[in-house]
Amino acid sequence: MHSALKMRLEVDEHTAAVLDGQSRIANWLYNRLLEEANELRRRFRETQDPEAAKVLYTERGLRNRIPALKQEHPFLRTVHSSVLKNAALRLSSAIRKYQKGRRGERAKRVGWPTFRSWKRKWFSLHYDEPWKGFRLDGRTLRLSLGKVLDEKTGKEKQAQVTAHLAEPLPDWFKPGMVRQLRIVKEGRVFYAVFTVERPVPARRLAGRVIAIDPNHKNLGYGVGTDGVATEILNPWFLKMLDRRIDEVRWLRDRCKRRSVRVVREDGSEAWLPSRRWRKLNARLEDLWRVRREQTKVYLRTVANRLYREYDGVFVGDYTPRGGGISRGMRRAMNNQSLLGRCKETLAWVATRSGKVYGEWNEAGSTRTCHACHYAVPGGIPPEVREWACPECGTHHIRDENAAINGLARVLKNVEVPGSGRLGDKIVVTTRRAWRFDGLGIQEIPGIVGGRVGDHAAGCQEIK
Known part of the structure; x- marks a missing residue:
């Protein structure tokens, strides 16, 4: 059984600004890939180009465009690869839902994805692999970011930020249960949402x-x-x-x-x-x-x-x-x-x-x-x-x-x-x-x- 454990985070002004910057870049990447998706969609409708369909309608087609975009836009390197990857996968998932709705494979049809406004809704930071890009020491959560230039050595290094859980973890929580982490912001408050896998107890007979x-x-x-x-x-x-x-x-x-x-x-x-x-x-x-x-x-x-x-x-x-x-x-x-x-x-x-x-x-x-x-x-x-x-x-x-x-x-x-x-x-x-x-x-x-x-x-x- 997968369930979500939502914990409020205590962050200082610098960490909040860094997380906002990471979210802005992920939101920018989503919109940039959507521009390409719109162009690929137009081209496929006109020419039936199979290469355009391969990029547009497959699960990893848009995600594979990220390395080229990193070369073109170096600021993308400052964001962790898991966050960038999941921004692309989120867009691909929305496109596939649109296609399934058109084919009648969904109970409710959805429209083609639209551009996101970061000011309207904060773009969440999604780390989709267990303990890759994040670490928990007690109530201290350490998040890995992308590569930044070290002014002392002149070489790139992995950037990190630290936040603290506002409340202690529940007694049933075990590190081996964690499958994913998502950082979200509601209003002015940050939350860490852990996706945990818990054993499902056997169903008992209904006595009352x-x-x-x-x-x-x-x-x-x-x-x-x-x-x-x-x-x-x-x-x-x-x-x-x-x-x-x-x-x-x-x-x-x-x-x-x-x-x-x-x-x-x-x-x-x-x-x-x-x-x-x-x-x-x-x-x-x-x-x-x-x-x-x-x-x-x-x-x-x-x-x-x-x-x-x-x-x-x-x-x-x-x-x-x-x-x-x-x-x-x-x-x-x-x-x-x-x-x-x-x-x-x-x-x-x-x-x-x-x-x-x-x-x-x-x-x-x-x-x-x-x-x-x-x-x-x-x-x-x-x-x-x-x-x-x-x-x-x-x-x-x-x-x-x-x-x-x-x-x-x-x-x-x-x-x-x-x-x-x-x-x-x-x-x-x-x-x-x-x-x-x-x-x-x-x-x-x-x-x-x-x-x-x-x-x-x-x-x-x-x-």
Whole structure:
């Protein structure tokens, strides 16, 4: 199993400037090779030249152009060969994806690669071989660069920079696990992303199972074979962060984007944003980074807590499309929905821990009574959170009923000993709510009518 270990780096101003320079050169090489690729594409379309196709559409065709470019542009020698090689391979991979999409070999078609703007997105430094070009001594990371001229001896030497991991490595980390390293920058913060190979534990039998009904009002509402109904609340900080992001973006967009005129060495002119625009833009990038990191911590905390209590987690196959009544509502629903990332996180944690993840078909689960299986014609409006079955009179909490139906569908395909069922009926004996407080999952006392109530007990028992 390959997984990523992302560690924040502490770097000084000189090291940050060097890494930025390395990223700029790799970005320049990508754009330079894309220029050649565009010309080769035009030539191949006109003449069907097989040599042009060999360079353009093979995995290593563009990469083999790097030695000639180093002779033509000596500054490329200051970057490590692995970083340059992977800049070319990244472009070749994008071209092959475009070709596969045209041939119908991909589910989703992609466009032809476009030129990259380094100011818009930092070009990562990729070392794709274990411990080649980098070394880790405790928490000190040493990165090898390209060749530079030694002023004392007049000969070329291998340049290096040093950075420090902001936090200690986890206990499970072993140097032999490392397969690749990627240096990335988010906002003004540098990260080292190690690709590690970890053994996959054998999958265990699903002893306790929970089926989760995902929706917009909360992240999900689950019912387990242990008779416990759990409402997983959305992260409270997302609305605050999104409001602040909108405020900073509004202030930034009011500033002049073309404010300072700069004359380059070759005589060409360029315009730079105002000082206030750059300041607000840096703040906006920091806010986006905080949002990504906090949502990642939230999802991993929820996934680990679920798999600590259950051996199998099954989520409904609902996909949010933001079908709100207004544009602002649709935007908020799409932006704040974490269902896609939550499913990816659950699948990853299940593989890592040897447990089970799956999805169940949600068709008709909300409007079908779990007691008598009567389906309400026309469905139930989203604003109706509780309803009574017209056939048997059973009172339902909307999300709980859907989760019970989902659990019944899961149990038809998954054999679970001691499932908590009485005959064919799934019995809910306890309700609870989970809220993420930044440090872990806080269990809120009781749920009444699908909402959190003010109860002193840790759970609300159903009698």
